[in-house]
Amino acid sequence: MKFAIALFSPPHSPSSRRALRFSEALLSGGHDIIRIFFYQDGVYNASANIVMSQDECDLTNEWREFIKQHRLDGVVCIAAALRRGILDEQEVQRHNRPTSTPNLSEGWSLSGLGQFHEAAQQADRLICFGGH
Amino acid sequence: MATLHLVSHSPFTDSRLASCLRLLDSDDALLLMGDAVYALCNGTSFREELESLAASISVFALTEDLQARDLTQTLPIRVKSIGYPEFVKLSCHYLRINSWL
Known part of the structure; x- marks a missing residue:
């Protein structure tokens, strides 16, 4: 089955971790993720500048690796990203x-x-x- | 249309779960996760309300969140504790997934 996933919460929120665990289970179950859309505070998950303590779950890194490993379409809302200081080269x-x-x-x-x-x-x- | 409702906020801090319970259709399902599993605490009105829902409405709770709050031993019989693989199966089974963000 084809799934679209939307994430509205920042990396330190339990719901962001839940979204990643669910996405992993989707692929393990043989389903397809056609796109993961990061919106509102969810755009922080795509920041390369988030630094976590060594004894804490590094969710931004986990998302990065997950998207890279499975060649997923990770799309970040441009308006939400710009207003939170997340910019690409362009x-x-x-x-x-x-x-x-x-x-x-x-x-x-x-x-x-x-x-x-x-x-x-x-x-x-x-x-x-999103949320908690 | 059969809908899977996802609630992750504590019912004691806002009205999301209360609103969701009012809107549940007879063939819908409810999955409690995060702080929403506090609705299953013994002696609370939410637990009573969940126990008295129509039998056709399935109620689930995410195992990891029950474990984190020491609620695995006191689950009502009608509430099923599930992991992520079952969560995926539920999201395929129900035609819509409504997150109470």
Whole structure:
């Protein structure tokens, strides 16, 4: 079955961890993830600048590895990302922020809400994770 | 249309679960996760309400969240503790998944 996943919460939220565990179980169960859309505070999961204590779960790293390993379509809402200071090379140039370093993790793309809508239309199921 | 409802907020801090319970259809299912599993604490009105739901409504709780709150030993008979593989199966079985964000 084809799944679209949306994540609305930051990496330190239990629901972000739950979304990742669910996504792993989906692939283990033989299902497809057509897109993972990161929206609102969920965009922080795509930041390359999050640093966790060594004794804590490093969810941004886990997401990065998961998306890379399975070649998934990880899309980050561009408007939500820009207002939270998450920029790729192109946005650093476009908005003339010479002191900023691009901090969108490798393997993700910034795009619009239309990508969320399209994924919801194409998938058999849409599941959203957020809140606590 | 049969819907799987996901609730992760404690019922004692907001009205998400209360609203969800009012809207449950006869063939819907409810999956409690995170702090929402506190609804299963002994002696609470939410536990009573969950126990008195129509038998056609299935109620589940995520095992890891029950374990983290020491609630595995006191589950009502009608509530099934499930892991992520079962969570995936439920999301395929029900036509819609409604997250109470």
